[in-house]
Every structure is written in structure tokens, then in C-alpha cells.
Amino acid sequence: MSRIADTFEALQARGRKALIPYVTAGFPFADITPALMHGMVEAGADVIELGVPFSDPMADGPVIQKAGEKALQLGIGLAEVLEMVRVFRQRNSATPVVLMGYANPVERYEQQRGPGSFARDCAACGVDGVLVVDYPPEECEQFGAELRGSGIDLIFLLAPTSTTERMQQVARVARGYVYYVSLKGVTGSGALKTEEVAAMLPRIREHVKIPVGVGFGIRDAQTARAIASTADAVVMGSRIIELIEDQPHERVVGVTIDFLRQIRKALDA
């Protein structure tokens, strides 16, 4: 079984919900990411979503866009991100890591290193899941097969606008968990309505039999808890990026731990 499936199964057995923090790799400092990931685990993260910096991230709001630009300036590309996961894995063999990104860096990586190199290198570095925002399920047959062959889960998004057909299609191909985007908009939005999410989840679960995580606009413990009453996982990104963007190097990990501990406490209460 995959590390992601194991994680959700263990949580479900204890009646707990998954906390999935997102951070852009190489932000706010090129060398901080493995330590930040360990800190997230220490604070109670169950899965880590690691963003691959990209210059044209259409689903990202201003906060995550800026983080991506900074990381790109620091020279962080897909090869560097994979290396960070490899370093993280030297001291953590349990926590799933999901790469979150866009098709262009993946395609460039494969142009340079050959077909199939992305899945192979993800597996070699200890990546468990991949979410490529602009790869819809109908365009992912080959890519999905390569990832499956390397034991990596391909994760897909559903959104408030998703039709029943789209839910069925995603249900057929998605592995690990399905990521429900809570609202029409970009990451970091302030327009999250927990009742709307709560109303949508049973519709998704009619089709999707793997865990459903929810992200976009979850900024505090109270909201995380409300979302977790219907979802299997909560994803939080922009708020973490905001908290660390102006911190000096030595404070980044501590600030993140303090924040995530509050969220963990609320989820477990």
C-alpha cells in the first residue's frame, strides 16, 4: 500500500483528520525546506504538500505567487525540489510528501532527462503523490501509468463547478486522495463558506471512495475544524506563507510549528 493510503487508514482508525500544510519549496530560503518539513511533522502534519515553483501559476493567489517568484529567483526548480525531498527522507520515512505543481516544469524536466524520468526520480527521492494542476484526468493516461508504475499516487482536483461526470472520471483515476477546491477562485481567497463545502462533500463521496481533502481559504483553527467535520483532510497554504515570508531564517521553522500546533489542537479537540 502507498504511504498516503497507510496514513489515511491509520488516522481513520483513530477517528482523526489529516492536516496537510502546503509550502513552496525553497521559500523563504533556498536551504530551509527539509528543516521546515520536519518542523511541520513535529507540529502534527500528516502529509506535506510541497509546491514546485513556477512562473505562471494560474491557480495561485498573490501570496503563493510571490513565494514562487522568490523561490525561482533563488534558483529552485524541479531538480532542486526533488533533492529537498531526498534530504527530508533521510530522517523521515513515514510522512507522505505530495508535489504540487504545473505541467510546464514537469515537461521541461522530461525533455532534459528523458521520458519517464520524472516518475522514476520522484520515486527515487521519496515522493508519494503528485498533483499537476493543469493535467486534467483525460490528458493523463500515459503520465498516470508511469506514476502508478513507480508507486506514486496521482492526485486530482475537484471544484464547486465540477459536474457529476467529472466526479466520476476523477474517481476512476485518482489515487491517494482527492483535493476538493473549496471555492471558485485562487489560493488564499477570503471567500470560503464552510456550509457550501459541507453541502458538496456528500455529493463527491457518492462517487469518490478514497479520502477527500479540502483546501483554499482555510486560514485559522476554527475554520480548519469546521471543514474537518466533513472532510478527511484540511490543506492550508497561504496563511503559512504569510506567517513566514518576512521572518529571519532562524524563526521560520518555529513560527510554522507554533501555528500548526494550534491547528492540530483544534482538529483533535
Ligand SMILES: O=P(O)(O)OC[C@@H](O)[C@@H](O)c1c[nH]c2ccccc12
Ligand atoms: O493557500 P490556501 O488558500 O490555504 O490553499 C491551499 C493551497 O494554497 C495549496 O494547496 C496550493 C498551492 N498551489 C496550488 C495550486 C492548485 C491547487 C492547490 C494549491
